[in-house]
Amino acid sequence: MQSGSAEQVTHAVPGGGALPELAGNWIAGREGPAADGGTLDKRSPVDGRLLCRVARSRAEDVAAAVAAARAAQPAWAAMPGVRRGLVLHEVAEALRRRREAMARVVALETGKSFREALAETDGAVAQGLFMAGEGQRLYGRTTTSAVEGRQALTVRQPVGVAGLIVAANTPIANVAWKVFPALVCGNAAVLKAPEDAPLTAWLFARIAHEAGLPPGVLNVVQGYGPEAGRALAAHPEVGVVSFTGSTAVGREIAETCARRLAKVSLELGGKNxxxxxxxxxxxxxxxxxxxxxxxxxxxxxxxxxxxxxxxxxxxxxxxxxxxxxxxxxxxxxxxxxxxxxxxxxxxxxxxxxxxxxxxxxxxxxxxxxxxxxxxxxxxxxxxxxxxxxxxxxxxxxxxxxxxxxxxxxxxxxxxxxxxxxxxxxxxxxxxxxxxxxxxxxxxxxxxxxxxxxxNGGTYGSEPHMPFGGLKQSGNGTREPGPEALDVYSELKDVYIHVDGAAT
Missing domain, CATH: 3.40.309.10 (Aldehyde Dehydrogenase; Chain A, domain 2)
Known part of the structure; x- marks a missing residue:
């Protein structure tokens, strides 16, 4: 059926828990519809029934989310990395407490079993806890200088606003892979949720804000890729774009980011x-x-x-x-x-x-x-x-x-x-x-x-290990693991001249 039909929306998750009639955007800590009121339908892959309607966001909504992220980012970046990690630790623990509710939403949206969805949710929690700990390990490097009286070092700094675009196959794992490293580095983020798993991103945003994440640090935009994802990749104030999805779309995002010289991380397809x-x-x-x-x-x-x-x-x-x-x-x-x-x-x-x-x-x-x-x-x-x-x-x-x-x-x-x-x-x-x-x-x-x-399978990544591919499977970046910090931060060289006679 077309969006806007009179078909009844399913309001409950099997096993308990209410779902919204509309999976809306989260912008500046507030949930709401698309600016023009447009919606699309999310249907169950199990039996075709209508699960909810989804905010059909467009460039106007993306711009509002980016503006909210830009407004929130300086204060978030000014918070010491260890404290940012503690906030994200609370988010991960809140997700752990809501693990069954999240798993039921993942199962409902994707059609996978509750058992598999629960394991995926636990993996997302593990990812969040690992990346929260990286707030204590945002390492730079101290080295020698050829100049007498000079010290040389590097420090990590956030990029600014991160645009995150994820797929629906493992929705809560994909969200965790990108949100936690982006935020621990001091960025604010705009997450473009997959249209086939909008409720997972909606629930994660609610959990994060209830756990104490400041408004505007994580914003969620729903909708179709060509309408919302493309606008996010093209936005001039998005400093880094991280995308998981098909090689064809990844190539388009790479071209878009190249035209404005933005950082981009691509985790693309495989024929393994x-x-x-x-x-x-x-x-x-x-x-x-x-x-x-x-x-x-x-x-x-x-x-x-x-x-x-x-x-x-x-x-x-x-x-x-x-x-x-x-x-x-x-x-x-x-x-x-x-x-x-x-x-x-x-x-x-x-x-x-x-x-x-x-x-x-x-x-x-x-x-x-x-x-x-x-x-x-x-x-x-x-x-x-x-x-x-x-x-x-x-x-x-x-x-x-x-x-x-x-x-x-x-x-x-x-x-x-x-x-x-x-x-x-x-x-x-x-x-x-x-x-x-x-x-x-x-x-x-x-x-x-x-x-x-x-002597194992072709799949099975772990939170502390880098993941990514060669050739048309990516552009050389690696997420997650500590290597993800390279995606979401910039290195700054620092030279300090010391005059020993001035002591």
Whole structure:
């Protein structure tokens, strides 16, 4: 249905808790609608029902949010970093206290199970606590000078206003990855919430303000990317833009920021290789391959969508993986293995890509279509899909689909596997399964990826570790970890001349 229809809004979260009829903006500590009153609909990917209406923000709303951030930022930056960290620690602890309420909102918006949403929320809390501690570690550097009587050092300073644009696949984790490091560095922020997960950002903003975050330090703008996100990236008073999403949109944001010489951090797509060697523990490899390809309905930039298998174990591994994939339970419950994809548009894109691959000669081993039985027909459910016989340069092998779809490739040996792993426009994550430590370490050294994993999955970042990719998976920045401080701060050289005779 179109926005503004008479359809009734769902007001309650399963398990208790009220939702707003309108997921509005948070600007200068106050919640409100878009300036022109426009809205869009947020629907459940589980059954299509209307969950809420969302403020359809435009450039006017973005400008108001940036103005609020600019007004609040000097006082926030003047607060010592340790004290900013203490405020953010209170925000993280408040999120911990509301973890079940947040997880129910995440589950409602995304269709993932409450169990998975709770784990994601706990990860966001861990991220917040780690970054709050960075308020005590905003290190500069003290070094020597070639000039007698001169001391040389560097200090970190905030950029100013940070524009944060996040995706809906892991919404509260994505919010935490960007908000906490941006704020601990002394910036104020404007968060452009994903239109497919507006309530997560709305609830986080409420929790943060109730925990004592000063008004205007964090502002949330709802709406569509081309209308609100584009205006945020282009705003001349936004000093740094951090974006997580598709490579196509990331390229546009990079061009926009380049025209005004603004800092930009891009965490983009992936078509991540999962290599299975002839000496691998096949049971473990199958388990990790299925998790890498299908957990979170394949909606991870770090999903393992290219499964590269040595010829000697190919048939056995393939048959084991097909059997495991067919046994996966699809639905929104805690007993299920994966839920729906986020919306009808994304589902249609996946179905079309699989159809084109099949018509080009690839073989669909299992899945390949929409689930249309009574339990799933009203939702956005893609059957977990395995494909073999696709060429390494085919569309399905080189395009991120962001769904539960993976392709298998047969290779002779390690060198061919490594060459195929690197034969991609992306370079985000990679995994290898082998019992040979020499082979594993050579893979780690030579694979073209920002993250390399031995005998595990292609996903699973931690708060204290940097994450990011090569090639079209990013622009070289890393978030989170201490490396995120480089995104959200500027270094200033300081030279102090000391006259010993003046003592």
């Amino acid at each position: 290789p999962f290599v299975v060697c002839d000496d691998a523990d096949l049971e473990a490899a199958v388990r990790w391959a299925a998790l890498s390809a299908f957990s979170n309905a394949g909606q991870r930039c770090a999903a393992g969508s290219r499964i590269i298998v040595f010829d000697a174990v190919y048939e056995r591994f393939r048959d084991m993986l097909v059997a495991r994939t067919r046994a996966l339970r699809v639905g929104p419950g805690d007993e299920d293995d994966l839920g729906p994809v986020i919306n009808e548009r994304q589902l249609g894109r996946m179905l079309a890509a699989v159809d084109r691959a099949a018509r080009a000669g690839a073989r669909v081993l299992t899945g390949g279509g929409r689930l249309t039985d009574p339990e799933h027909r009203d939702g956005c459910y893609m059957a977990p899909t395995l494909i073999e016989g696709a060429g390494p340069d085919d569309e399905i092998s080189t395009t991120e689909l962001f769904g539960p779809i993976a392709c298998l490739y047969r290779v002779r040996d390690f060198e061919e596997a490594l060459a195929l792993a690197n034969r991609s426009p992306y370079g985000l994550t990679a995994a290898i399964h082998t019992r040979n430590v020499h082979r594993a370490m050579e893979f780690v050294r030579r694979v073209e990826a920002g993250v390399a994993v031995v």
